[in-house]
Each structure stands twice: as structure tokens, then as C-alpha cells.
Amino acid sequence: MRGEATGPHDWLDADAGPVVRPYTVTGGRVRPIGPAFDLLAFVVAAAPESTEGFGVLQPEHRRILGLAQQPVSVADLAADLDLALGVVRILLDDLHSARLIALYEPPASATHPHDDILKAVVNGLRAL
Known part of the structure; x- marks a missing residue:
């Protein structure tokens, strides 16, 4: 007897767990083709x-x-889809290659905070 479907996926079975494994969803790929x-x-x-x-x-x-009709982070997508982050990255790579999504990377920090600032933050947190 099959269990009720749970979550956003119609291929989930409450008794057996996911019927389709992540490598099937990604076509056997384990890494995105792009970065x-x-x-x-x-x-x-x-x-x-x-x-x-x-x-x-x-x-x-x-x-x-x-x-993704509204901007959403990669981490939030993985959580909303209830899929592993690696699987979501591969799916995003597919959509990005097909030009169906736009991707906005966070700016890289050119400088790191000084050690004294980090120590002051840690000491302040400990004082709480």
C-alpha cells in the first residue's frame, strides 16, 4: 500500500521516501558544467x-x-525545493545555459576586517 505524497514533489512516497534519486534528476551529472x-x-x-x-x-x-519570478538566493531555492544543494546547482546550470535565468553573484570583498575589530565583536558578544 502506497503512502500519501508529501511535500512539493509528486514522486515522494511517505513509506518509501524519494523514488527518484538525485543523480536521476541531474541526468547522472555530479557537477555543473559552468562555474x-x-x-x-x-x-x-x-x-x-x-x-x-x-x-x-x-x-x-x-x-x-x-x-525565481522574484529574486531568490541559491540557498533558499535548495530549501524550497527540498533538494540537495549540489542537485540545485546542476539544475540552475541547465537553466542558465538555456538563458532562462539570470544570476547575480554577491560582490567579492576586497579587504577583510582588521583582527582588532573581529576581537571586539567577539568580546561584545561574550558580554551579552
Whole structure:
């Protein structure tokens, strides 16, 4: 007897757990083809869910496009999709290669805070 479907995925079974394994969702890939996406990078759907001419998208791709109608971080997408971060990065790479999403990386910090500032913050936190 099958359990009730749980979560946002129709392929989840409450008794057996996920029926489709992550490597199946990614087509057996374990790394994105392009550069890895930062956890804090923001993803935005490039067009209002217009996917004509891009072939058949998986349900996970469509869900990412739906969630990315407003800017959303890679970490939040992974949490909302209830998928491993590595899987989400590969799916994002697919969408980015198809030009269905835009990616905004956080700016890299050119300088690091001075050690005295960090020590003062730690001491202040300990005083709380």
C-alpha cells in the first residue's frame, strides 16, 4: 500500500521516501558544467515562465522558474525545493545555459576586517 505524497514533489512516497534519486534528476551529472553558483547568489527568471523552444523541462526546472519570478538566493531555492544543494546547482546550470535565468553573484570583498575589530565583536558578544 502506497503512502500519501508529501511535500512539493509528486514522486515522494511517505513509506518509501524519494523514488527518484538525485543523480536521476541531474541526468547522472555530479557537477555543473559552468562555474559553481555561490550560496548567496540571486537567481531571477529571465522571462515570465516562457519556456517555448527550449525542449522539455523537468518538473524541478519548472518549479525553479516559478520560484525565481522574484529574486531568490541559491540557498533558499535548495530549501524550497527540498533538494540537495549540489542537485540545485546542476539544475540552475541547465537553466542558465538555456538563458532562462539570470544570476547575480554577491560582490567579492576586497579587504577583510582588521583582527582588532573581529576581537571586539567577539568580546561584545561574550558580554551579552
